[in-house]
Amino acid sequence: MLNWLRWLPENVSTYGADVDAIIALIWYTTVVWLFLTFGAIGLFLVLYRRRAGRPAAYVKGERLGEALWVLVPVAVVLVLDLWLDFSGAPVWAKVKIERPAAALSIQVTGKQFTWEMLYPGPDGRFGTADDRLFLDELHVPVNRAIRVVLRSKDVVHSFFLPNFRLKQDMVPGREIEGWFQATKPGKYELPCAQLCGFGHSGMKAYLYVHPQDEYDRWIREQWS
Amino acid sequence: MIAHVEIPGLPAGIAPGKVAVWWFLASEIMVFGGLIATYIVFRLGGSGWAEASHHLNVTLATVNTLVLLTSSYTVVQAFVAAERRDARAVRGHLALTILGGFIFLGLKAVEYTTEIRAGFTPGTGIFWSFYYMMTGLHALHVIGGIVVNGAVLATEGVSVRHPHRVELAGLYWHFVDVVWIFLFPLLYLA
């Protein structure tokens, strides 16, 4: 129960490891603070519980000498927090801002309670005759950067791949891009992570990551 | 039997009513300020707002601005009269202020009907949504102001016992006027 990191689902994406590293960093920092504060409280409660003939100390904590006992830990909290924050900045930029050139672009449109995956087809352009639409299933090759163009037809949905540590809301009226690169073939769940109506519970698709040859065969089958 | 109950003196210079009204106005500034900030940001990000605003009747709105500014003037005169404890003058000025409020609402109603008959309803577009929302909320506050001024007219207008109440009603009325001072250029002139 205590080692939280073991509860994260298996990571199969390139930047997933970075996100896990940030979560682990914060986990270790907070565990240290938890033991420090709970330890101090426990110690004080035992040491300074009421004992006859021993009055409390008249410490107002407003003289600098006394206040330092608290201001120093606060300064440490500030420094640690800023360090955690700035060590997280590059990971945020990698996932959300710097999107690499993608081998394959897929248009994912959320609508009340199903996922529409639009493939551009061999000509590589959307809106042409050879586009193909799949419902609730996304097929991608392994070890290739995949770009997903997220849209919504009605309400706010959220594209969530737990195994890839990727989540991005899909806002109607906007076209938001996300990217991921799988490191291991397999079938991964894709739940909707934003309340989108009575069908929100159970609104999920599956992401099928194929080895390259299996993926090419699948493409040929669909477009033959 | 209530023994002599001593209420501690007030710190110099701050009447409780005024502190309360200014706190209330601070929260009202956040309501209209939030609305105006959203309007400005949406207008900067959107297109076609200037064209839509050309359908509005600028002359009617200019008269409305004149009416509200003048009613601000009369409500201040009402407070000056209240300080002189001249109930009749308070009554007169407050009545003028309330009249100004009704004229404003009347012109607004005329404006709304002509626009709706011309087919510009709140659902026509984002500009019209903002237009009806901002002027509608402002009109509700004008109605609120008329009710407050009416209440003060009914009490202080008869015999001036709490002149500061006239000032507090005036403070609220001036706030409603200041909001219109910003709504007028935002919707009609820009």
Add this chain to the structure above:
Amino acid sequence: MTTATAEHLRHSVWTTYVFSTDHKTIAKQYLAQGLFWIVVGGLLAGAMRWQLAWPDTKVPLLGEIGPEVYNMLVTMHGTIMVFFVAMPILLGAFGNFLIPLMIGARDMVFPRLNMLSVWTFALASLVMLASFFVPGGAASAGWTGYPPVSAKPVYTGVTWGINLWILGLALEFASFLMGGVNYLTTAIVLRAPGMTLARVPLVVWQQLTAAALFLLSVGPLIAGAVMLLMDRTLGTGFFSPELGGDPLLWQHLFWFFGHPEVYVVLLPALGFVLEVLPVFSRKPIFGYRWIIGATVVAAALSFIVWAHHMFISGMDPRLAMPFSVTTILISVPFAYLIFAMIATLWRGSIRFDVPMLWALGFLTMFIGGGLTGIFNGSAPADIYLSGTYFIVAHFHYTLFSTVFFGGFAGVYYWFPKMFGRVLHGGLGHAHFWLTLVFFNVTFFPMHHLGLAGMVRRIANPLQYDALVPHQWINVLATYGTLCLLAAQIPFAINILWSWLAGAPAANNPWNATTLEWAAPSPPPHLNWGARVPTVHRGAYEYSVPGEPLDWLSQDSAPPARTETGSPR
């Protein structure tokens, strides 16, 4: 001057109990409504947990819950607990009861406005209650009510439910606007002679900061609520993209209010704990002025952190870093507050009465909540954690510990003063330990569900392959919830029995220094007899060296001989 005294002359049942302008009676009216709603909110939570543990089985009293009903339970549980339990009890009941008594005033500066605020809140409660019984059921778009789900009735099938939900919240905002104006003006204007700002007790400072926070942050959301109501009824397009609107606008306006709102709920409870810790450690609070400074700084910062709720909401990703930094900055004043509370225990003479147990419960559980907040404050970690049960666990460790542990510290501490009766200690201890245990049994494992990827607001976790192996946690949390609800029974018995037949309470059962303990229990009309007390000391003069008693009431005689640390 104010004609407050004239009104109080008429004594009839109506003006004494129902339409009373006495701040103490109004406090009890807020407390009564808050306690009613806490039962409703708790039962809704029980029904939710039952559905999560044993999906699609018959929930007692409600029968089988479909996804629509589950969304309604989620929405109303959140709305009720935040707006109709936390606000009325922490801000309404205790703010009204404590502020006049602790600053030595006879009543609020505007008694009639105070009465109007509690009756507006009653109207808001009525509207919210009615929304359960309108066709289509109550609101089901989440307590945050994100459009377009909440903007078009067709998306949720709920028409009047959400309209009344918006109206109920608008009335609740109006009620607390009036209350806040009353609190701030009373504290600025009606302090007793000698009650300088540096001698005002911390709970009053926290209540005032909370009131100011609410007044200044609710504005944009009122505008947003009117927009949402117009979108739903007049067909305007503020939140519908096809008419030029944008759903993100609501999220910005809501969270601009949302984050200060959670501090509006936190600060009063923090104030109760800051009052209780010194009394039961017989030691001055550590760093009185610094705590006020930290509270004000945190209140100011709370206006520039809101977008950490929106890191992955489609907001511009470049905005995430600045808001992540401001979120980090706001954890610093709260770190100071936590450490100052721990430092207050150092070299104290600690007694483990029931209020102290709850205060320590708050301190420990809130530290847990604060620490998990660092996970969510970091943008990259939030990519994964946002919208999962990790967030649910986080805000229960902060909000639940605030309302329950902080709130009960206040209830058990001030009950003798409010009702003139003593609460039963044994039942109090049982209530605390049961609540502490089952709170952790219920909410600690939710961190693991969140880490495993369970998303929020789903009615049936078994529909997700990844969650099937973890279903035992949902069952455990449900047993925890049912036991947690049962753990409140000792409190209900205690409060009813003691209110009617409890032992009469002394004026100062805890030997505390603040002014309310100088008045009788319960204080009569106009609080103080002939003369308002004159204050000579700070609020936390415990264990002053060279004094016979280990406490000196704020209005006790000024120090005859010159003292080394002469109290200002």
Add this chain to the structure above:
Amino acid sequence: MTTGKPHPNYTAIWLWLMGLMGLGVAASFLPGGRTLAVVVVFAVACVKAVLVAANFMHLRFEPALIYALVLIPLLFLVVLAAALLPDFVWHSVSR
């Protein structure tokens, strides 16, 4: 009861407000680029607002607490507007 503070010349203030309103309306008919007209119009509006607040609402004579109650909300509104810009003005693609 209320402090006998000196009263500004209300009639003069009223005349100024009338004049400024006329200027604002006239400015809106300025030919050429809209930006000049917009700047003038809003400058006039701000001056009118300050005139009403300072004189009619007696802000000039009030203690610092009242000033704070006006300036603090304005500060928060600027922060809110600034944070809304990236999403609604520079956002990427929007149908």
